[in-house]
Amino acid sequence: MALLCRVAENMFWLSRYVERAIAVIRLIDVTAHLELDAGDQERDPSDFWAPLLGEDASTMDSMPSPAHVRHRLAFDATHPGSLVSCVRRARTAAREVRESISSEVWEQVNTTYLALNDPLVVSEMENDLHAFFRRMRDALLLIPGLADATIAHDEPWYFLSLGQHLERADNVSRVVTLQGHLLSAPSTVYRDDAVRWLAVLRSVGSAEAYARYYSLRVDPPRVVEFLLLNPVFPQSVRHNLNAAWAALAGVSGAVGVADVGANPPARALGMLRARLEHATVDEVMEQGLHGFLVDLQNEIGRVSDQVTLAYFRQDPHVGRHMAVTRAAMILAAQQQ
């Protein structure tokens, strides 16, 4: 069955928002652990949390408290990157394509949304952060799991997969950027360097895999190598770009990828893959990790834009503009 452009776009963003939500709660959980591991050192706990707000924090009058940061990241509906915002957007996208996804996937998205909007959940997080984290992570991870198991692996599913892997590649690179301060801070700040590097790995759920893969003491270049360049680990940027490539091939069917030149998204993604394929961690560190990451994020953004232009719509900005008038009119068109 042919796939509507609008449906394809919502599939793509449904999985992107789910993936983004997972990244947000991981970050909260890991930061909480890190703060506890710092023990009784003379440090303001806010030092651990404020960086998570990124540029937001610099616009605030005073240093935000840890609880404030956690609340903003998890429950602030006005913050577009918060957990509730991501889940709400995922649900909106899922509602738009309700007839194209399985009931299992829809219900999982919906119940996750409902759980997060239960007024009790705010105190639940503060009372038992880890239990909250696990519950939310599991609920969110079930969504791609159910999609794999209950939606036919044809074009709509490939858009889900494409969104998921592009988003994860982007998230992992952003976590490395955000935690860059851990990788570059003077080592006296923490009792043990290993603790903070492990924290970076944990924020993308990779600490055990790292240990197993290297069986060596953690150190920054290896962490960077593992998270950016490892070909087989499911959280590494390179692995996700490869998976995105496979999804794009599924989307384009027999045409497209074979003839990369004629398919702008495939061309953009192919070039990016080649860069990671041939990069070595020494070069990356030598050129500057931060610059490399910024570049990477821009390129992922470009791939996403090219996917939008090729499959969703001509003008990437039309959709938002129309949303408000459309809502009013739809409401006016009453049903019998």
Add this chain to the structure above:
Amino acid sequence: MTAHPSPAVFPYDPGGFWDEMFEAPGRVRPHYAPLARRLATLSPAEVERRQRTADLSFQARGITFAVNQGSEGVEKIMPFDLVPRILTAAEWRTIERGLEQRVRALNLFLHDIYHEARILSDGAVPADLVLGSRGYRREVRGMDMPGGVYTHVVGSDLVRDHSGQFYVLEDNLRTPSGVSYVVENRRVLKRTWPQLFHENDVRPVEGYAQDLLDVLRAIAPESADDPTIVLLTPGVYNSAYFEHAFLAKGMGVQMVEGTDLFVDDGALYMRTTRGRQRVDVVYRRVDDDYLDPLASRPDSILGASGLLAVYRMGRLSLANAIGAGVADDKAIYAYVPRIIRYYLAEEPILPTIRTYLPNEPGDLHYILEHIGELVVKAVNESGGYGMLIGPHSTRAEQEEFRQLVRANPRGYIAQPTLALSRHPCWVEDHFEGRHVDLRPFVLFGRELKVSPGGLTRVAMRPGSLVVNSSQGGGGKDTWVLAEGGSGSTST
């Protein structure tokens, strides 16, 4: 059938109304006996537990409707009452035959008024009433609909008065909604209370989406070998969005929005990731006014520009047909008995309610004098908006409606206030009577098919007569007992 052993029943006051379940205090109607026996075995806590399970199930599955409130709609769950409403096979036979007759006559009427208009020149129905109706569409005059059918999906509202007589309250011939609740209410009840279905022979309702698909295939343009069918929804903010997704999924067709469609070179297309794809049949849940901005509302973004021209060329089929709404105009409703006699030379099987039309002087006088006893309705509204229920209104509201009716006589009708039948509903920790209606669904492709049962809507507020979901109405699963079953001989 009065000798059946009266089961131990719950304390319940049927009041002075026709009660669907009780023929007298403590006396259950025979076809409700197995249900009453089952209810008698349950403690309030158990009923409450089942009720909660059912509510959670609706919530989790997102079976919601949107209510106009602020700039975006608010999603609500339709309250579900888990005591089913039961119709005997005999009751159902009458309803079924009555609706078939009615829908057949209304389609003959629609064909006539868009062609020779014999019924108007014969004076059986006033021409100005028809031609001046907001639902009358000049643009489909002379168009031949496949099989002469205009109303492929009909949801007529039936009510029962104090004597138990069924009446047709109104017909919904444009975009009737509610059928998804028929199916979902059944699914939820089967899950929360499976035992009930072992003790009663209930006709299934699952097949609706497949039947609808058959209708849509049947009306496809002859040029389309393997027709592409889509469901056109106004979008996620629409009150019936859940139903649109439900039906699209059940039929396995695309659900499209106006922005997914465009017209080019005399055909309708949808935008897909592999380019355009031709569309042959649209089950549209968008009103006539919004279908084509070139033809009616220029600001509409819910339809597609040029759609009407493609339709007129016969390269596209729509369900329901454009222009069908004239026949569910609340003023024309008053003439349906005549329409039935005119085309079929039969007496109406299901009566209509005495309807007063303000543009007839005698009726206007009566309405103004008796407004406190009447229900006054705006002819172009639905969903329980724009109506006055005389006995439940204040003097100020009555005066307001007197003014409205005088200022725009064609815009209103009035009917006597019926004492709608009631049904036991679970309220907090016991059963109370609530007024109900019934909306059965009729499909009309090559032939007519009335889906067994329909949606029983419940006015959840004590004493209220308004069953619309937008006004806080709830729903019940509705059973039609199979022929030859335990309830088929009683009436």
